[in-house]
Amino acid sequence: MRIKNILLTSLLCLASASVFAAGDYKAGKIKAYTCTGCHGIVNYKNTYPTYHVPRIGGQNAEYIVIALKAFRSGERTHNNMSLQAEALSDQDMEDIAVYLEAQTNNKGAE
Numbered sequence: 001m002r003i004k005n006i007l008l009t010s011l012l013c014l015a016s017a018s019v020f021a022a023g024d025y026k027a028g029k030i031k032a033y034t035c036t037g038c039h040g041i042v043n044y045k046n047t048y049p050t051y052h053v054p055r056i057g058g059q060n061a062e063y064i065v066i067a068l069k070a071f072r073s074g075e076r077t078h079n080n081m082s083l084q085a086e087a088l089s090d091q092d093m094e095d096i097a098v099y100l101e102a103q104t105n106n107k108g109a110e
Contacts, residue, residue, distance in 0.1 A: 022094060022098060023061070023091070023093075023094030023095040023096070023097055023098030023099070024094075024095045024098065025095075025098050025099050025102060027095040027099075028094075028095035028096045028097070028098050028099025028100070029099045031088075031092050031095050031096050031099075032096045032099050032100055034084065035056065035084075035096065035100070038053045038080075039053060039054065039055060039056045039057075040055070040057070041053070042055075056100050057100060057103030057104075058100075058101065058103050058104045059100055059101060060101060061094075061097035061098055061100070061101040062097070064093070064096065064097035064100055064101070065090075065093045065094060065097045068085045068088060068093045068096070068097075069085070069090075069093065071084070071085035071086075072085035072086055072088065
């Protein structure tokens with residue numbers, strides 16, 4: 001009986017691990033493609049209102065996810081970013097974040 005409980009607990013732990021899986025780098029590389037249109041250009045400035053667009057390559061993955069969720073919820077406001085984030089699932093955000101964090105050379109999103 002005890003071995004059965006241990007096996008069941010182990011199985012449940014393994015099953016729950018996939019639910020909390022981190023982002024997928026390869027999927028993130030594909031999904032981050034639209035990010036590069038603004039965040040991957042050296043010295044890029046938005047037209048109106050004029051401001052410097054930050055490079056996000058090498059940024060902390062957790063920060064990227066938090067920021068995207070804030071744009072999606074309306075907690076942070078920016079017309080373009082809110083629209084981009086609105087179309088992303090939580091998994092999309094995790095995937096993008098893992099890919100961007102790996103761009104440690106800080107040259108943007110490749």
